[in-house]
Amino acid sequence: MKCKKVQSLLPLMVGDEIPLAKGSAIKAHLKKCSRCRQEYQSCMLAIEKTKEWLAEDRKDWEENQWQRAVQMAVSEVKPEVSPLAPWPFKKGWAYALMAVLVTALGLLFVIRPSFIQDEMTSSPGKEASNQLQVFQNLAERPEQDTISMTMISRESGLKIVWFLDRNFNLEVKQ
Amino acid sequence: MWMTNEERLVGQVLRGDHSSFELLLRPYRQGLLTMAYRMTGNYEEAREICQEALIKIYRYLHRFKIGHNFKNWVYTITLNSAYDHLRNRRKYEDIVEKQKNVITDSGPDPEKRLLEKEIKKKIKTCLQNLSPKEKAIFQLRDGEGFSIKETAEILGCSSLSVRTHLCRARQKIRAKFEKIYFQKREVIK
Numbered sequence: 001m002k003c004k005k006v007q008s009l010l011p012l013m014v015g016d017e018i019p020l021a022k023g024s025a026i027k028a029h030l031k032k033c034s035r036c037r038q039e040y041q042s043c044m045l046a047i048e049k050t051k052e053w054l055a056e057d058r059k060d061w062e063e064n065q066w067q068r069a070v071q072m073a074v075s076e077v078k079p080e081v082s083p084l085a086p087w088p089f090k091k092g093w094a095y096a097l098m099a100v101l102v103t104a105l106g107l108l109f110v111i112r113p114s115f116i117q118d119e120m121t122s123s124p125g126k127e128a129s130n131q132l133q134v135f136q137n138l139a140e141r142p143e144q145d146t147i148s149m150t151m152i153s154r155e156s157g158l159k160i161v162w163f164l165d166r167n168f169n170l171e172v173k174q
Numbered sequence: 175m176w177m178t179n180e181e182r183l184v185g186q187v188l189r190g191d192h193s194s195f196e197l198l199l200r201p202y203r204q205g206l207l208t209m210a211y212r213m214t215g216n217y218e219e220a221r222e223i224c225q226e227a228l229i230k231i232y233r234y235l236h237r238f239k240i241g242h243n244f245k246n247w248v249y250t251i252t253l254n255s256a257y258d259h260l261r262n263r264r265k266y267e268d269i270v271e272k273q274k275n276v277i278t279d280s281g282p283d284p285e286k287r288l289l290e291k292e293i294k295k296k297i298k299t300c301l302q303n304l305s306p307k308e309k310a311i312f313q314l315r316d317g318e319g320f321s322i323k324e325t326a327e328i329l330g331c332s333s334l335s336v337r338t339h340l341c342r343a344r345q346k347i348r349a350k351f352e353k354i355y356f357q358k359r360e361v362i363k
Contacts, residue, residue: 001224009341010335011340011341011344011348012340012341012344014339015315015316015339015344017322017337021336025281028271042348042352043344043348045351046344046347046348046351046352046355047316047347047348047353048342049351049355050297050300050316050347050351051316051317052312053293053296053297054212054316054317056293057208057293057297058204058208058291059204059208059211059217059220060203060207060208061203061204061207061221061332062241065221066203067196069221069224069228070195070196070199070228071229072229073195073225073228073229073231073232074195074223074232091182105241111215134291171218173363
C-alpha cells in the first residue's frame, strides 16, 4: 500500500472502521513507514481530544424543563392510534392475516360446502314458501261432489257402499 | 411474541398511559439535547428542536414498527427536526444572533463558565467547517457512540456513505485541531 492511500484512510483507522483485510495492510504499512505512523498518531490525538471535549460539553435538561417539555408534548397532541396498536406484530402481517380470513370466508360462500347448503334448505323462509305451494295446489283442485262410505260386515264379509251427494242425500248407483 | 421493555412502554402510551411516555424517553433525553445542540450550537435552539421532536415522537408513535430499534427511530426524528430548524434558521439569522448574545451572558460560576466557554470555543472551531450531515455523522459516531450501521439507519443512507462522510469530517476536524493545538503550544513556549 502506498503512503497517499494509507493517509487518506487514517481517519477511519483511528475509529477501527476499516475492513479487516485493509486494516491489517495499513497496520503492516504503519510498522514500516515512520512518516505515516506519525500522521496516524497526530490524527489519533486530534480525534481523541475532540471526543474528550464532546464528552465534557454534553448538555442535559433541567428536571423541571424536561417535565414541562414532556407534558407539553403529551397535552398538545393526541397520538393517532391505530386499531392494530396493541398487537405485538407488524402491521403488514396483521393486514395479510385479515386478507386471508376475508378470502377464506368469501370462498366458503362461493363453494358452499354441504353443511351450509343443508342449513340453507332447512331455513324458515324456504319452509314457508313450500307451505304456500301446498295451499295453492289445494285451491286449484275442483270442488268435491260425492262422498263414498264403505261398510263391511265382519261376520259375513258383506260390503255395502253408500254414495252421498253434496247435500248428503243418498245416491243410488248401479 | 417477545417484546422489549421499550416496546411494552410504547404499547402503554398508545393505550393512553401518558406517564409511560416520559419513562420511554428518559434514557435519551441527554443524548437528544446534545445532538440538537451540536447541530445548532445554541442551547435554546436545541431545546426548541427537542420539544418539536418530542411532539412528533408522541404524535407518530403508532408508526414505530415493533422489532425496530427505538433509539435509532427517536434520533432520526430529532435529527430531521434539527435539519428543518437549520433550514428555517437561515431565514431568521438575525433573531438567532440576538438570542445567542442573551444566552451567553447567563451562568452561575465564573471559573466554570470560563472553562466551559473555552471547550465550547474549541469544539465550535473544530466543527465549524463541517456540513450538517458531517456534523450529524461525527456526533452520532464519536459523540454518541453509535455504530456505522446504526448511524446509516438513523440517517437513512448507506454504510459506505457514512464512512465517506466520517472520514471527511475527521480530516477537517484534524486540520482545525492542529491549528488550535499548535497555536496553544507556541503561546506556552
